[in-house]
Amino acid sequence: xxxNKIMSEVSLVIADLAVSVEGEIRSCPTLCAVVxxxxxxxxxxxxxxxxxxxxxxxxxxxxxxxLNS
Numbered sequence: 155x156x157x158n159k160i161m162s163e164v165s166l167v168i169a170d171l172a173v174s175v176e177g178e179i180r181s182c183p184t185l186c187a188v189v190x191x192x193x194x195x196x197x198x199x200x201x202x203x204x205x206x207x208x209x210x211x212x213x214x215x216x217x218x219x220x221l222n223s
Contacts, residue, residue, distance in 0.1 A: 164189050166202075171218070173205045180205070187212050 165188045172181045185202045198217040203209050210216070 161189075167199075169199060169201075171201065171205075175205065186218075189214075189217075 167186050167188055168183050169186045170181050171184045171186075172179055174180075182205055184205070187200045187202055189198045189200060191197050198214065199219075200212050200214065200217050201210070202212060
């Protein structure tokens with residue numbers, strides 16, 4: 155394994171996210187990465203674990219609504 159790039163501008167946070175599970179809204183603390191936007195692009199909040207706590211790879215397609223919208 156090798157390091158391609160260190161993303162020093164990314165912050166790790168724990169966010170209380172609400173998720174719909176079988177029609178019921180539940181909230182849970184979730185480890186997330188905050189990726190700052192550049193120019194007109196807004197910040198992205200990307201969950202790093204599933205609602206049941208299993209870790210997942212950081213994927214920009216999983217980004218939740220922008221933080222500074």
